[in-house]
Amino acid sequence: MRLAALLYLLLAGTMCSAETLVYFGTYTRGNAASEGIYVATLDEATGALSQPRLAAKADNPSFVAIAPGGKTLYAVSETPWTDDDSVGIVAYSIGDDGTLKQLNQRSTRGGAACHVAVHPSGKSLGVANYSGGSCASFPINDDGSLGEIASFHQHVGSSVNPRRQQEAHAHSINYNADGTQAFVADLGMDQIVIYDVDSESGKLAPSQQRSLKMPAGGGPRHFCFTPAGKIALANLELTSDVALLRYDDAARSLSMLEVASTLPGGQAVPGNSTAECLVHPNGRTAYVSNRGHNSIAVFRIDASNADIQWIENEPTQGEIPRGFGIDPSGKFVVVANQNSDNVVSLQIDPETGSLSPTGSEITVGTPVNVRFLKR
Structure with missing residues (x-):
């Protein structure tokens, strides 16, 4: 009996120790109240967020990504590029208490590194440089640190918006499910630029379909796949639209469906x-x-008919909702309101996908990006 009781207590303790961490990338420059990357916990039963803690001091870590396995985190440093020593990407190990310890840092060879994605294998990562109008990739060493740059691609082009599209502005980079291709949304060129990926080195090379042209003046910003990988989305920053795309992995091709x-x-x-x-x-x-309308737009996707339909807009209870994340359980959306320094959680209706407030709100200075780690 004593042995059985001891095993029960050990198992119960292990179950209770499970947690869902939420990391917040922020802006730290100017009048921002942030000091770097913050971490909180999410109660996946109620959607309640704990008070945030500083996970690591950092310079403008606006976007972060967590490697498969949950041992390392990578953060851009969205700062101007002045020379080859300018830092664009920083690697961290994740401690038992959720805090971050810097492993090393690298130049991304372009200004305002604004987005990072880890390859599905965990062996490399890609970075988009906004003002640099370029993208780069790096191998990830066994200890989680970053190796020397594997590839760099300078985008060249423009589009019709005279204020925002006079030159290339790479705004995000994302991999397909098996990591054979990477997709860079370039706001300045109105294109999704496509690269083939060497899974061992992480090197990017232009694909046979070099890019997909997007609606003129739309300004593609971020890009994501549905779980099945046959449908993708790209939000158009400048026209307040979202584009539904079809992906043919066999043909390595991307095409437009509707907006x-x-x-x-x-x-x-x-x-x-x-x-x-x-x-x-x-x-x-x-x-x-939506930044300005201060809402999350909800859409229903019918992959079989390649159709997208608007459902609703839910207020974000703050100003300029930048990034947000869907928690691992699929029950909640956590939204970072950049200009009101607050983060809120919204509950997802399991049938309709519509959103409603949970009542949980925390203060984070100039929050930009949300990423989860369940462990």
């Missing part, structure tokens, strides 16, 4: 722009954040 407005009734909201797009793990619902 939907992220605003109620498609009515323009002066000053609005979109920031993030994500697909729910069930593959039936998609979400896009």
Whole structure:
């Protein structure tokens, strides 16, 4: 009996120690109250967020990504590029208490590194440089640190918006499920630029289909796949739209299907722009954040008919919702409101995908990006 009781207590302790960490990338420059990367916990039963803690001091770590296995985190440093020593990407090990310890840092050879994605194998990562209008990739060493740069590609081009599209502006990089290709949304060129990926070295090389041309003046910003990998989304920052795309992995090709407005009734909201797009793990619902309208647009996706339909817009209870994340259980959306220094959680209706407030709100200075680690 004593042995059985001891085993029960050990098992119960292990179960109770399980937690879902939430990491927040932020802006630290200017009048920002942030000091770097913050971490909180999410209660996956209620959606309640704990008070955030500083995980690591960092310079403008606006976007972070966590490697498969949950041992390391990578953060961009969205700062100007002045020379070959300018830091663009930083590697961290994740401690037992959720804090971060810097492993090393690298130059991304371009200004304003704004987005990072880890290859599905965990052996490399890709970075998009916004003002540099370029992308780069790096191998990941066995200890999680970053090796020397594996590849660098300078984008060249423009589009029709005279203020935002006079030159290339790479805004995100994402891999397909098996990591054979990478997709860089370039806001300045109105293109999704496509690269083939060497799985061992992490090197990027232009694919046979060099790019997919997007609607003129749309400004593709972020990009994501549905779980099945046959459908993708790209939010168009400048026109408050989301584009539904078809991906043929056998042909290594991407094509346009249709475009939907992220605003109620498609009515323009002066000053609005979109920031993030994500697909729910069930593959039936998609979400896009509106900065200005201060809402999350909810869409239903019908992959079989290649159709996307607007459901609703849910207020984010703050100003300029930048990034957001869907928790691992698929029950909650956690939203970072950049200009009001607050993060809120919204509950996802399991049937419709619609959102409603949980009542949980925490303060994080200038939050930009949300990433989860369940362990």
